[in-house]
Amino acid sequence: MKRILAFAPLVIAVIFGGFFLWGLNPNRDPSEIPSVLIEQPAPEFELAAVEGLQTPGLSRADLTGHDRPIVLNVFASWCVPCRAEHTVLTNLVERDGIRLFGINYKDKPKDAVRWLANLGNPYERIGSDLNGRIGIEWGISGVPESFIIGTDGTVLFRYVGPVVGDEAIAKFREALTQAGALEERNS
């Protein structure tokens, strides 16, 4: 018994060391909240078009039945990072043929129209979520957020925050490739 007890400090050190190793891992983001939507069907919703915009509104039915997974992006004109992300999304649409749908989150229609007129409109459809209720259905914590949705309406991936910078873009492209929305490029 005494001999076994002599190993106790070592065991405790190993347990604590393991926790520290896990906790100090720079790739671990302690504020990351796992989404409950992953591998789940997308929530039911129906949003009218942004007033004054030619782009039609968005409902859950619009997200399904495409030949490839699509991207749903939650954005707002008042959100500064969205402006930076806009270029990345436009590139994905124009160069890679990604199909992009948008939810305009808690935005004044007038501001959204002006914002899209200035920066260009890569979205196929945009739903106007004036009071943020549909944002809650999607479990978002802020804007921007992007979801990859499978052809059958399953949520495959969620990205919280702007897809800006090489690391984030690489991560998002990898998820797109995995989902089958993007062909792998060797270059």
Next chain:
Amino acid sequence: MHRFVVPLVFMLLLPLSAQAVEPDEMLADPVLEERARVISKDLRCVVCQNQDIDSSNAGVARDLRLLVRERLLEGDSNNQVMAYIQARYGDYVLLKPPFKPSTYALWGTPIALTLIALLFGLNIVLRGRRKSALPELTEAEERQVAKFIDNEKSGDPS
């Protein structure tokens, strides 16, 4: 003295007025409003994490407070409201984690550590008691001690 005390009292009172729940959010029915407050104290704000939505000024927290009240007005029970929000934001929004296989360690560790500590403590106490229970002196020893004391007394009167 007054010059210090009055501003100090005001400064200490100031934080009490800083409430996140705004008057326009509150329900007219005080009973429902009270229930809404209770529920929103158990829901975590997903923006400013580790703050409940009752005291958070974040936009999403406000939306969730409004949603809680909306559900209550529609006749949901407290548990139904919690389940509604949990279905959208996951276990993470609950400030009290649920008891299920993935959280057994979380809930069980304090109890297990307490038990271990008690066992160790009990062990030490019992061992100490066993040592203190010394065998009694034999008659010969008693006599020896009495003789020793007598000698001491007669030899040294102080």
